[in-house]
Amino acid sequence: MTGEFTPWPEADARRYRESGIWRGIGFATVLSELARRYGEHTAVVDARGPVGYAALARRSERVAAGLAARGLRPGDIAVVQARNDADYVVLLFAAFRLGVIPVCALPAHREREIGYFLDHTGAAAYLHPGEDDHRRIAASTAREVRLVTTVAEAAASSGPVDALPPPPGGGDLALLQLSGGSTGVPKLIPRTHDDYLYSVRVAAEVCEIDDRTVYLCALPAAHNFPLSSPGILGVLSVGGTVVMAPDPSPDTCFDLMDDAGVTMTAVVPALAQAWLTAARTRGRRPGSLRVLQVGGARLDAAHAAQVAPVLGCRVQQVFGMAEGLVCYTRLDAPDAVAHHTQGRPASPYDEIRIVDDRDRDVPDGHSGHLLARGPYTVRGYFRAAAHNPVAFTPDGYYRTGDLVRRTETGDLVVTGRAKDQINRGGEKIAAPEVEELLRGHPDIHDAAVIAVPDPVLGERSCAVCVAAPDRDPTGKQIRRHLRELGVAAYKIPDLVRFVPHLPRTAVGKIDKKRLKEDLSR
Template identity: 55%
Template sequence: MNLYPPEAAARHRAAGYWTGELLDAMIRRHAAATPERIAVTDRDRRWSYAELDARADRLAAGLAARGLRRGDRVVLQLPNVAEFFEVFFGALRAGVVPVMALPAHRRSEIGYFCEFAEARALFVPDRHEGFDHRVLAAEVRAAVPQPLEVFVVGEPGPFSPLAELRAPADAPLPAPPDPGDLAFLQLSGGSTGLPKLIPRCHDDYLYSVRASAGICGLSPESVYLCALPAAHNFPLSSPGTLGTFFAGGRVVLAPDPSPATALGLIARERVTLTGVVPPLALAWAGAAEAAGPDGPDLSSLELLQVGGAKLSEEAARRLGPALGCRLQQVFGMAEGLVNYTRPEDDEHTVLTTQGRPISPDDEVRVVDDEDRDLPDGTAGHLLTRGPYTIRGYWRAPEHNARSFTADGFYRTGDIVRRTATGHLVVEGRAKDQINRGGEKVAAEEVENVLLAHPAVHDASVVAEPDEFLGERSCAYVILRPGAERPRPVELKSFVRAAGLAGYKVPDRVEFVAAFPSTGIGKVSKKDLRAHQS
């Protein structure tokens, strides 16, 4: 499967960006050189590089013994537990392709991923944050057309425990994949509500990880706190957990990102860096300020990365002093392009921009509505192409026709300005999408659910500012003639019951008689947003 045009792949190899190394090789390398060094800390468990490597081997052999072959897909929906990496690296080692689902996904999303990707297996926890994933797995397995094995971390219920998949230590390993092969599928939150799958290969993703680890100064002494869901692109690769493994450092998994948990782990495990979204960063800063000198010892923390949503300059000024560390702004996307502010950047640049690209061969265009290039300092649509930016979504020709130019530039949907130094300032989103604390909510997806309610004639979901989340969602609803007005909480429960993730449930519901319209009769979401009180 060619994920890049042959001439582009050859150019990236010749430039040294693509090295032909497999993603799981970083674990094998450190297991051989420093086998006793701790790779992962999960609550009271500590796995060395040797143990993680051996577990990945046994998982790879077990997948092969179950009949899974190179290129087969599995859906990985595990929270921040060490087994996440056991399954991830084991699948990669077998050439099996994980679909990187999030713990917050529910029946609608998991069912779609399993069916669309024709998944052979689903990996879930028994329970997470009060939700029984085994019930979800049973519903999904009953609904998809293909056989679906379910493996559970914890009490398996009617399914197989993960331990059952682990082959004996001396079991034969499957042949390794090719570095240009599809390694895993990430998720893109789109404005249409139809999840798109992002194909990543070993070559392109490892380059992004390696470059990120270098820019962020990771070393074997680095200790990374994974506070966001491990399957998210930001904590996975920017430089995240994989960058830490690449450098031979240690990953500390946070079971939840609350200030009490996260700050306690920073103090206990002597964490040196972490990456979070703006709402979490502000919550941590508030907790640290409130605790004062009697709070957790955060003196080990050197670098706080903030990304996933726009960080205001006012918030940025507060974070470094509150947490006693250096701030780095991050702007990236699972489709590819990653930007960081750098250690050598002046304070103004760090506080007011979202960084510059990691690769000398990242091509960035800022264009108007007609794809004409704009001068620096002018806001426009961001287009990008480079050695780790995909050339198309997986099995999505219609999306690809809209999202990529004929010469391979990805239309990110972001509105940005480029400074004279090449740094980007994110002004907003062109797509009809809500960025709720770093989680992307497609308005159309929520609207379609609301429209199924018997009392609802029409619905329009828009973003509204939120001091903590950055943006939250508001559903404007027109009722059917004669329908009894439901309480807002009833409509929220209706959306939740439809199987959508909790973060997609509207934060606010407002009933209106009509929607403002544009000159051609479309709902004017701009005017709806202006209507907000």
């Protein structure tokens, strides 16, 4: 896999190893340790019941051997698209054991995204949830993919464990996360066992979780937030219990929280609002819940302040990114910090800079571009040699595209965004990706996709289009066109507007700032 992603410079890697934050082992080795320590204690629960630590270790090893028997080899890539259930966790650890690298696709992804992941990675497997849509995607891919089956079927496979190769080490790739993106094609984020394990361990420390923690996985499990901040992997790393919610609705989740005695969960702001409303209107609060993590998009201070009185638990803001850096408000933070800031980096080894347009540090209290590097922030995207010099500074900082300001308490406040992205209730849409598809429509001459404010989602997407000469397309036709291309539903513009021409900046780029102002009038 070397050459496909940018490793940490040797001096930094040595420092992380010598300080013990990179342990040199992989998730499979950690799971064996956990199985010895926590034995029958419940690791994961779903609708089919509990799975203990020892059983999870045994099962994932058998599945690893099963995948090997079906032709998968260490270093192979598997696009995995799953529901929130225990099979997903088993499969993830099976992949970690065999050294197969999962691409963390989301349930919402369709032909376009999945096809791209398969092509770009040269994946050996596509493991999917098994609904009609996914079977169609599987049938439509032009690539030769060795193993195409459902996650459930893959998680039921088994083989001789004695024949398994040794488990991967710390420096090997663990998984490929997905970037929110701000370019024409999605970017894949290569996370190593060392770095991802450290990120979940440090998250577990910051979030003060232990083997009594019961975590509800309400968001799509493959997302970096519920997977690692501390999420499924962080909770398992301390012997806690993970409850998989099949959907994030208050009806489903409030019942599950009561039944399982859930102490902690993670939501996006739009979902936090829905839960607050449900709790208020039904006079019901999840009795065992201690911490509600909210992240993925900016949380309104007013909503943050309602969490304690309405849901009866503490709110923890989480500002993170699948590329690495995650900031948390600490559990003992005063309300002024917990409600009004997005917290501070998880690790003392995190390095951040806040800079102006020319990469010069801005004074504290001023807003600037956030740059990040450290032991769990990647140094480059997977197979993206041309894009990496744009997304990372020469000295290895990731350009987050976020605008932040540091408060007197040392916490960060997200003040805006410089990247060309729409944050639709926590789902990220790379505007150029959708614009390219729109421009491919014969009736469209030019297009810009921008964010418009939305009371529930925070932002929605609006496609502003210039029709081709003598053409008169409708918004409905445009949206249908995108659906037919097999684009994930959340990327299809909520609104389509037509204009005679798009405003341009002095250098000829579409002036989105002006477009937004024009549109709001």
